[in-house]
Amino acid sequence: MKTIGKILAALLLAPLAALAAEPAAAIHETFDAKFDASRFLTPLPNKNTEVRDGVLWTRGSSGGKYPPMVYLPVRGQDLAISFRYRHRGAGGWLWFFVDGDDGHGSTDHMLRVKLLRAGVQLEVDGHTLDPKHPQLQTNRPPDPVSHTYRLNEFLPLRKLDLAANDWHTVKLVFTGENVCITLDDTRWTTKLQRAGFNAAKRKLLWMQNGGAEGIELDDIHVTPVSK
Secondary structure (H helix, E strand, C coil), X not given: CHXXXXXXXXXXXXXXXXXXXXXXXXXXXXXXXXXXXXXXXXXXXXXXXXXXXXXXXXXXXXXXXXXXXXXXXXXXXXXXXXEEEEECCCCCEEEEEEEEECCXXXXXXXXXXXXXXXXXXXXXXXXXXXXCCCCECCCCCCCCCCCCEEEEEECCCEECCXXXXXXXXXXXXXXXXXXXXXECCCCEEEEEEXXXXXXXXXXXXXXXXXXXXXXXXXXXXXXXXXX
16 A cells, blocks of 8 residues: 555656756746737736736726735746836835745745835745744645645845835845845845755746725746856
């Protein structure tokens, strides 16, 4: 029985291993006349999101537990990811997620960049098989595929005045276990090293709480990084 279990586990992990070995795919989306909605996992347009005036515009409430979201699949391990965003109304926030392999055969959040009006806060999402880990996210059951528990590491808020509705550029460069994150090139930058960052990236997610006026996204770049 143990042998059969090992074979089944190997078969389940094989597709993920094959994907991890695939070369990184480059993406450059400017939401111009050649915009291809099929590139996104989120059906576009929808009741909250559409392409308007050369940008991706998301507004309003999803009607569910979370604000409106936009998903973009990606492929690769060492990647440079960047995009521009701006608010059109007062208040609100944008959370940017990078999802990737959890190290045990499934995919989940890896890093969250919380772009608030008062600054930037980072959250690292790790994974463990230990149900008593001190950083355990207690309100989430184990992953049904990998049986891992999600860990939450909240870094301190970096205070910045982002109240004005200006365009901002966010960039993340993943190389091995390291990531360098910048806002507007030199306005703010930080570097993190975590073992979980050295995994294949699978999906980007923009969770947008922009009210009736909404949030605009533009100029999404995803490019492979050479070590």
